[in-house]
Amino acid sequence: MDKIILGNTGIKVSKLCFGALPVGPLQKNLPIEVSGEIIAYALKRGVNFIDTAQAYGTYPHIKAALDKVDFRPVIATKSGAETYESMEKAINEALEGMEIDYIDIFHLHAARADVGVFEERKGALQCLLDYKKKGIIKAVGISTHSVKVVEAAAAREDIDVVFPLINKIGRGILQGTVEEMEKAIELCQKNGKGIYLMKVLGGGTMIDDYDSSMEYVMNLKGQYSIAIGMISNEEIDYNVRYFNGERDLEGIITIRNKKIIRVSQHMCVACGTCIQTCHSGAIDFDESEKAFIDQSKCIQCGYCVAVCPEFCIRVF
Missing domain, CATH: 3.20.20.100 (NADP-dependent oxidoreductase domain)
Known part of the structure; x- marks a missing residue:
């Protein structure tokens, strides 16, 4: 390489x-x-x-x-x-x-x-x-x-x-x-x-x-x-x-491994720690005053997972 x-x-x-x-x-x-x-x-x-x-x-x-x-x-x-x-x-x-x-x-x-x-x-x-x-x-x-x-x-x-x-x-x-x-x-x-x-x-x-x-x-x-x-x-x-320069490759579909970070809302206590931690402005409270992650802004860093005191944010 x-x-x-x-x-x-x-x-x-x-x-x-x-x-x-x-x-x-x-x-x-x-x-x-x-x-x-x-x-x-x-x-x-x-x-x-x-x-x-x-x-x-x-x-x-x-x-x-x-x-x-x-x-x-x-x-x-x-x-x-x-x-x-x-x-x-x-x-x-x-x-x-x-x-x-x-x-x-x-x-x-x-x-x-x-x-x-x-x-x-x-x-x-x-x-x-x-x-x-x-x-x-x-x-x-x-x-x-x-x-x-x-x-x-x-x-x-x-x-x-x-x-x-x-x-x-x-x-x-x-x-x-x-x-x-x-x-x-x-x-x-x-x-x-x-x-x-x-x-x-x-x-x-x-x-x-x-x-x-x-x-x-x-x-x-x-x-x-x-x-x-x-x-x-x-x-x-x-x-x-x-x-290494190969471009006509098959297989990206099989290794896609998309990650989605979500909040388990029934566990969320609306402390706001994740909102303060998010680098991308991807987390806010929804209508029920629970944390919600906007997937169009999330860059999957996982930092919110680490700081949630209720352990209610997970990678799926």
């Missing part, structure tokens, strides 16, 4: 990145050993790049995969920590959870944050920079859905990698349009930032339009990797073949 260098970092990654969110407890919640087999299969098929996060709960799954291969892939993770101390704890959690001695890319996990994130999380960012000086982190990044944050990151010398959300219909993009996100990504690349892309299939909601959705991001200017969540060997095979 073709590989690229992420900006000025010197980190070489496959153009297909394994998105680890779906195998974990926020979505399909596959057994750790099963997940390890699936991730290892992707690594053996030529994928050398894994994206995860503290919030995903998938460090054990990745550890299980590392035990099954004879090389060390590039690993990116992220944390919503705001202070120096909480970020230091997050770094150690990642190192211990995956049993690794360094992390290739560590992001500020800032999906819905605005440009004030760099000041608001100054302590956390400083921690990442200090650990970069120690060689424990190779590159510091930010993961975001916001056009304005991508633009701001482009101008910052302390940010090496940017992980923005983009897809052809703009589902989930904050503080700007698809066209504005394209320009912000181009600016990042011009300034030497490494770029890899998220939600190019809208969290799986655009799978019926797989080919044109992928062609859109593959035709963007510049060099970048694309993170795709995968939960089966069949999905890995299809995506690897596609990224």
Whole structure:
């Protein structure tokens, strides 16, 4: 599989990145050993790049995969920590959870944050920079859905990698349009930032339009990797073949794996926690004052699943 260098970092990654969110407890919640087999299969098929996060709960799954291969892939993770101390704890959690001695890319996990994130999380960012000086982190990044944050990151010398959300219909993009996100990504690349892309299939909601959705991001200017969540060997095979240049493929129907996140309304107590957490403005109260998810806006991130105090939001 073709590989690229992420900006000025010197980190070489496959153009297909394994998105680890779906195998974990926020979505399909596959057994750790099963997940390890699936991730290892992707690594053996030529994928050398894994994206995860503290919030995903998938460090054990990745550890299980590392035990099954004879090389060390590039690993990116992220944390919503705001202070120096909480970020230091997050770094150690990642190192211990995956049993690794360094992390290739560590992001500020800032999906819905605005440009004030760099000041608001100054302590956390400083921690990442200090650990970069120690060689424990190779590159510091930010993961975001916001056009304005991508633009701001482009101008910052302390940010090496940017992980923005983009897809052809703009589902989930904050503080700007698809066209504005394209320009912000181009600016990042011009300034030497490494770029890899998220939600190019809208969290799986655009799978019926797989080919044109992928062609859109593959035709963007510049060099970048694309993170795709995968939960089966069949999905890995299809995506690897596609990224290796095969286009006349049958079988996308058989691996469709559409996810729908729904609220069990008889359990909902209308606390509003999910509404505050949703990055995409996809959740609101319905006529009965129960939480309701607008599937046309949902990007299947699963964050609402994690925060619901009544455990009434589930992936189906």
